[in-house]
Amino acid sequence: MSDTKVYLLDGGTLVLDGFHIFWNRGPGGEVRFPVYSILIEHAEGRFLIDTGFDYDHVMAALAFEKPQQTKDQTIPGALKLLGLEPKDIPVVVNSHFHFDHVGGNKYFPHAKKICHKNEITQAAQPEVFEVLGYSDLSFSAEAAEARGKSDQLLEGTTAANSQFELIEGDVELAKGVTFIYTPGHTVGNYSLLVEFGTRKPILFTIDAAYTEQSLKTNNQASFHIDPVAGVRSMERLKALAAEKDADLMYSHDMANFQTYKTGTQFYG
Numbered sequence: 001m002s003d004t005k006v007y008l009l010d011g012g013t014l015v016l017d018g019f020h021i022f023w024n025r026g027p028g029g030e031v032r033f034p035v036y037s038i039l040i041e042h043a044e045g046r047f048l049i050d051t052g053f054d055y056d057h058v059m060a061a062l063a064f065e066k067p068q069q070t071k072d073q074t075i076p077g078a079l080k081l082l083g084l085e086p087k088d089i090p091v092v093v094n095s096h097f098h099f100d101h102v103g104g105n106k107y108f109p110h111a112k113k114i115c116h117k118n119e120i121t122q123a124a125q126p127e128v129f130e131v132l133g134y135s136d137l138s139f140s141a142e143a144a145e146a147r148g149k150s151d152q153l154l155e156g157t158t159a160a161n162s163q164f165e166l167i168e169g170d171v172e173l174a175k176g177v178t179f180i181y182t183p184g185h186t187v188g189n190y191s192l193l194v195e196f197g198t199r200k201p202i203l204f205t206i207d208a209a210y211t212e213q214s215l216k217t218n219n220q221a222s223f224h225i226d227p228v229a230g231v232r233s234m235e236r237l238k239a240l241a242a243e244k245d246a247d248l249m250y251s252h253d254m255a256n257f258q259t260y261k262t263g264t265q266f267y268g
């Protein structure tokens with residue numbers, strides 16, 4: 001644990017209206033926000049949490065989110081900056097299956113993949129208001145087939161090599177790397193607590209709180225399945241951060257992201 005390193009893989013940016021980011025509160029207007037994945041180098045192995053968005057998918061399905069992504073901001077490009085290739089990643093964990101967290105899963109047919117036990121069934125049969133969130137189904141042959149979207153699958157993606165190991169509740173995946181169950185945003189949303197030997201823990205809210213302001217005001221994004229659970233999850237994250245004296249990091253907060261270490265810089 002003492003040599004745990006956390007890298008943030010910058011995945012580019014998207015745009016949403018402020019009323020989507022701050023549900024029923026706003027202010028409205030275009031807000032450009034970052035998307036990133038988390039790479040953990042750990043004594044027990046290398047873990048990738050989330051895989052960003054696929055530019056072509058967003059242009060085809062949600063062009064109104066105005067994606068911007070350089071080659072270095074694709075998952076293979078971001079890994080290359082660290083001297084790595086997708087084959088060097090043995091374990092991929094998806095916090096949930098929204099399109100901006102799964103777009104690069106297709107590059108990891110060899111990896112062990114992990115998610116909450118209810119996320120695949122939800123992506124396969126989303127509520128009507130979740131259809132666009134769960135629009136990139138290239139991460140799972142099972143989900144893509146259920147939605148009649150097998151054309152999204154890369155050649156070579158099969159039920160077997162896109163199968164997930166299912167988890168529930170809080171799960172410590174490796175010593176000091178704990179997935180914190182924070183439902184509300186989706187049925188199976190996970191946040192992530194990383195504890196180090198050498199520095200304060202980091203609590204990644206992931207989409208339980210897009211921004212610092214979201215968490216401070218218990219104001220979740222308009223994308224959710226259970227807003228009451230979403231508020232409880234935010235309260236839980238604040239209590240956990242206080243208990244662990246952890247630094248909080250947010251999933252889609254441009255002002256904070258600009259202060260985060262990315263590329264070859266790391267936390268640890």
Ligand SMILES: [Zn+2]
Nearest residue numbers: 096098185207
């Ligand atoms: Zn999400």
